[in-house]
Amino acid sequence: MFAALALIILVSATAVFVHADPDPTSPGPGDVFIEGQACSINWNPDTTGVWKTMIIQLKTGDNFDMVNLTTVGTVDGTDPTKASFSYPCPQVTPHSPIYFYQFSSPASTNSVWTGRFTITDTSTDIVPPAQSTQPDGEAIPWGTGQLLNSNSASNSTLITTPTSSMSASISALGAPNATSSVSNTSNIPVSPSASISATMTASPTSTPSTGAQATGGGLGLAAQTIGWKTALTLGVSALGFALIL
16 A cells, blocks of 8 residues: 555656756846846756747736736747847836746746846946835835837837828818819829829819800800891892882
8 A cells, every 4th residue: 555655656756857847047136137238048948848839028027916028039948959048138117126037838837937137227227126025925026117118119100190190181081072173182192093083073163164165156156147137137128229219
């Protein structure tokens, strides 16, 4: 009975040992990295072949409410020849030992973390963490930082806004109506089809001049008809007068 129990314990221990997640070895407390220079990360690899896709994320915050700042890389966490990673340190605020990395994999339900370290602009510009203890009272200092370029997405939106506003304005305007002059619509950048539409729509503004020309022709014809009738009447009167004489 005792032999069987010992065998079960040995098998369980072996299973736990075989299922080894990557073990982060650095960075940790006391490590300082300069913005724009190399931020290095090291770990002991997964020996089971599970963590072939290992996602490394830069985080901040406390142990219970971690804030993701950015994903710095995706590597093979099982390759013993590539158990390190380096990338340019981002600009952050504040310059304090409140940053750490999280390792995770879509093939595992576990996550592992490094210790907290500092990212700063100079080695002398370091401020203490805002909090001295974790929410559960454990004496591990922490704080919440952010990337200085975290508003890059909003900047790109502002750059594209004038173009979208112009498109919206053109769509709202549509083709000019019949009372719009060609000189006014020529100042609005529109597509060739819109230009044709504007020209065709504006053409009714020339109709009155065409109508005036038609009316003038009718008046001239009427005048000619009256002249011939008058001449014929005078001729008949003259002939009758001559016969009387």
